[in-house]
Amino acid sequence: MLDTRKSRDWLGSLPLPIPDSRIRFLRWQTVLRYAVIAFLISITFSGVFLFRRPEGFLRDGGSHYFEYFWNQTANHPIDQLISDAHTFHENLLKQQSFDIPTAAARYRDRRGRHPPPGFDAWFKYAVEHDAIVVESFFDRIYNDIAPFWGLDPQVTAARASSWEHVVRVRNGIANGTGNTEGKVPWLQLWTNLVAEAAPWLPDVDMPINYMDESRLIVPWEDITNLVEKERARRSIKPTGEVVTKYTGLSKVDAEENAKPYHPQWLGGSFWNLTRVACAPDSPSRNVAPMENFETLPTFPHNWEPDYSYKGYVRNFTASMDPCTQPHLRGLHGTFIEPLTESTSKELIPLFGGCKLPVNNEILIPGAMYITDDPFYSGGETHGPPWRQKTDGVVWRGVASGGRNKKENWMHFQRHRLIEMLNGTTVAGMEQNGFRAMTFEMPPMEKYDFPRRRKATIGTWLEKFSNAGFVNLLCFPEDSNCAYVRPYLSEVQGIPMKEQYKYKFMPDVDGNSFSARFRGFLLSTSLPIKATIYAEWHDDRLVPWLHFAPMDNIFQDLYAILDYFTRDRKGDKSARFIAEEGRAWGAKVLRREDMLLYVWRLLLEFARVCDEKRETLGYIDDLRPPQ
Structure with missing residues (x-):
């Protein structure tokens, strides 16, 4: 047998020859080692590009693989909605102008x-x-x-x-x-922006609506x-x-001491003012306003609107429209009892931060989007990486949305959200079969998923949800909120930057639009958005790619949360939308x-x-x- 150890002879220090079989073995060992290393690197980078930095991946030729990956694993309607959103956005970017x-x-x-x-x-x-x-x-x-x-x-x-x-x-x-x-x-915030x-x-002149609520509804x-x-x-x-x-x-400026033109300002039922702005053949046009809000709210049954896909919002713009949803007259504070109301049927120039689809103001970015106030933006911090977040849903705010009082509070959208996220309330409904003051459990035949079938949504929410009002804003003030305290109570506030430590952030209307939505989009968390108010940025955001849309009756809330939390695929989908939304928002929602x-x-x-x-x-x- 040959000794493969090195030995010396008179010619110098030379190794003795190694047998061919040993050489072939060492070569295969080296090849195998490099193959394993290459495989591990490939897997690592695939994860990074698919889920950690989706913006770079999608913009650098990964579109075909994205579609293959999502379609091959699609077993839920939201899978299809995410895929469709990605395709739509890719086509949209092809229309960018560079000169x-x-x-x-x-x-x-x-x-x-x-x-x-x-x-x-x-x-x-x-x-x-x-x-x-x-x-x-x-x-x-x-x-x-x-x-x-x-x-x-x-x-x-x-x-x-x-x-x-x-x-x-x-x-x-x-x-x-x-x-x-x-x-x-x-006024100063908008002036500073225009000054640039x-x-x-x-x-040019830009007249400002200084009310939260929209003011113009032309028939x-x-x-x-x-x-x-x-x-x-x-x-x-x-x-x-x-x-x-x-x-x-110059002609306008020559008019000295010109007084503001005020059309006839109207009050009364805001629903009546709204429905005359709907097309004559729309579902809401001839539906009268609700006269009595003391009964519990009712929800549409067999609700399959054209804007939805298998129970989930597909056309977010259409989902805002009260003209196609007469039930909103009893499920949204805007139509129940607005905090203030001063509406005209005449078209005058007026600029504001939001409006209903039927309103006729001219939209500009909400002033709260251009303020440095961390109450709306969360300040410089936008949350930790996804892996470090609390696996839960968080919401803090006040019970706004209109004037809530003993006779009507059960119909307000924010009260409904908070009660739906209350684990104790939901567990009681599942165990005893009774209904809550503000909502009904979503129909099983439409939202059939394990937690719904096993009646464990309530016990899950008790650990998963951290939602509550910091101020109940009851009317009148001296009522001490006696009418609502058996069902809801005030909780300690959480600064926005602390809320960003949670994975999921629902966002619903207050007296008008929610001024925190831009901050949510720019965070590392996933916004879940429902609204009846249009804003300046709507045409540049894609639902299911930059945020998760939700119907205004919130019946899809549990199913959305279940999809994102049920398994690893759902968590990756949530992370994908959160990170894609943040990356896109940093490009198209800037002050510039x-x-x-x-x-x-x-x-x-x-x-x-x-x-x-x-x-x-x-x-x-x-x-x-x-």
Whole structure:
């Protein structure tokens, strides 16, 4: 037998030869070792790209594998909704504009007009600040502005200028006008935002709605007539007819001591005001308001709306619409007893942070989205990584949504959410068969999952849920909340940055929209959102990719939470949406994005107030190079 140990001879230190069989064995051992290492690295990176950093994975050629992975493992309706959302978003990003000729062409194609003068400066700022410009992101602007093309431009300009609270731009400088003593600092916040764009804006006025609630609901027939006038006049003028400079507001400014124009402000049943703004053939148009709220709320049975897919919201925009959901008149505080109400059926220019789909205000980013107040944003901290989070759901807030009192509190949306997340209440319902004050258990035939079948949702929630009111806001104040305390009690508040330590964060309406939604989106947690209020950002967020949508009656709440917590696949899905939403929000919900939205909106509003509006436009991209 050969000795394979090294030995020395007179030629020097040389190893003796190793047998061929031993060499082949060592080679295979080395190959196997590297194969194992390569496999482990592959698995590690697959996990990282799929679930830890989904934004980078999806944008760098992983789309086909994503769809294969999700479809191969799809055994739940939410699996399909997530896959569809991803595909929709990928197609949306293909419409991004990177240069002014492309952006202007897409504008003309979608709007049927030339862009407004100043469009080039707007786009230049967008490019310099890494904004994602997709034309459909701005659809809300054109839906809001369209009816004003049917009104006299000078009348609109005069009414905008004379309002009590106005952000006014003159000669490239923005100022807020109006008495704000004792009021929240919304006017200053909006003024500061507009001031950043003011050097490139024409003279323009932005009148502000200072109420939480929306104020304008024009009847369907009237608003349809105004929109048809706009559509009939819409055209892309020959370049030789186009005017490229705004006329200005000298005529408006010449009117000294102009008093605000106030239409007739109405009160009474807000549902009655709402339903006349619905189409004549819509389900809610001829449904009368509820007269008695002292009985327990009722929920629609066999509820299969067109906006849902197998019990889960698919079309989030449609899910907001009260015109298709007459039951909301008894399940949302806006239609039960708003805290304040001052509504007109006349169209006047008024800008605000949210509105119902039937309202006619012009939307701008909510002032609370541009404040530094950590109450709304959570401050600089947006939560720990997903693996370090508490496996639970958290909610804190006040019992807002309208004036809740003994006769009606059972019908309010926030009370319903908190009672549904109360493990003791739900366990009692499962064990004894009684119903709660604010809700019914979701139907088994529609939401059939293990915890529902085994009647263990309540015991699960007792450990999983941390939800409660920090203030019951009862009416009248001297009632001491006696009517609600047997069912709900006040709990200690939790700062927003501490709430971000939980995986799941439901978000529902208060007196109007929830001002915490942007903070939730930018956190490392998963927002679960239900609302009847439209906002400026709706066209740039994709449900089931950036947040989890929920129906306004909340009957899908338990099933949504069950899907995300039942197994490892659900947890990865939740993490995927949370991280994708945070990454996307950091790109399209920045202050720069809000500025660009308002900037473009004011270019359009200045045009609709201009006596030469039919021929006013930007055409530099169509002119031959000099």
